[in-house]
Amino acid sequence: MSNTTMNKFNNIFNTKKEEQRNEKEILRKEIEKELKEEIQKEIEEKYKNILPEKEEELKKELEEKLRKKITEELKTEIVPAHTKNKEFDVLSTNIKNQVNEKLKYFDEIVEDKEISEFLKIKSSEMLLVGVGYTLQIGKIADEVFQKLGKQGSKDGLYLKWVQFNGYSESTLKRYRNHWEIFKSVDDNIKPVVALLTHSQVSKILKNEDIKELIYSSKELTLEDIKALLDEEKLVTPLVEHKIEVPTFDFDKINNFLKNVENIEESKRNKIFKLMNQINKLIEE
Incomplete structure (x- = not known):
């Protein structure tokens, strides 16, 4: 395979790879939107009596759980x-x-x-x-x-x-x-x-x-x-x-x-005037 052909093939491959990355990112955002509220409620229920100093821990657990769920779903999408x-x-x-x-x-x-x-x-x-x-x-x-x-x-x-x-x-x-x-x-x-x-x-x-x-x-x-x-x-x-x-x-x-x-005469002049207006409209 010539270098020119190989370069073209690489360009095609990179273009398709970029398109796939973009599609995957769109899908990831859709999944995150669907899951975030569900997981947040689940964790808030778990920590409903949480102390203020533990809020950061709750946030980290939410982010980690969301990340894992999104990863699992993205794998499922491409099986x-x-x-x-x-x-x-x-x-x-x-x-x-x-x-x-x-x-x-x-x-x-x-x-x-x-x-x-x-x-x-x-x-x-x-x-x-x-x-x-x-x-x-x-x-x-x-x-x-x-x-x-x-x-x-x-x-x-x-x-x-x-x-x-x-x-x-x-x-x-x-x-x-x-x-x-x-x-x-x-x-x-x-x-x-x-x-x-x-x-x-x-x-x-x-x-x-x-x-x-x-x-x-x-x-x-x-x-x-x-x-x-x-x-x-x-x-x-x-x-x-x-x-x-x-x-x-x-x-x-x-x-x-x-x-x-x-x-x-007055009537005649009015009629002529109107006929001139009609004529102008037709010629436009």
Whole structure:
């Protein structure tokens, strides 16, 4: 492999690594936001009669526990899994159409066609594995939640089930949210929804108008959804505006011009003035 090709490969690798770091940091902040209040309440309950001099100790314990929980959840988010479920095998085939659009990125930054195709294949494999994993786990968690969670199961049985399987409640909630949108949209939209990030899923569920638009649409691209969420573009129906033209007897104008000498001067001047104004408007 030539030095030029190696340098290009390194540049691509570093670019993707930076993108992954940014995505991980966004996810870390989302997890921290979800967990902080929960852990803070737990620790405050433990130290409800705490002395003022012990407050620093409480703060340190909160930060340490939060750090460990975030680390655990980030590990859970990137665990790969293969699926033999036919429903998801079919989905993976459909998703490839959307993935191919994203993979054109490598055509733009890599001149070596062989390396470009290699990176496309490996990116596609990783993406499809991740998509299948998220939706499979979301589907399973949703089935258990519907069975236990909504019934107010005794002794927090749903939460115990979640913890037994090595997850946190907030992680499985994100997966369930992704599955909720996926199962609710038209089949044509499913491949697009499968490629959404957890952050995009969260934004959709928080905005009732966007959610209803996506649920009711028959055709939407990934870029359409991104535009909706970024508020850069609004997908609005085209409304035909009919212009009401008042009925007008043009014969009267002709008669006026033929008999202009017989019309009272003041009236005649007013009509000429109005006709000049109309003429100017037409010429603008």
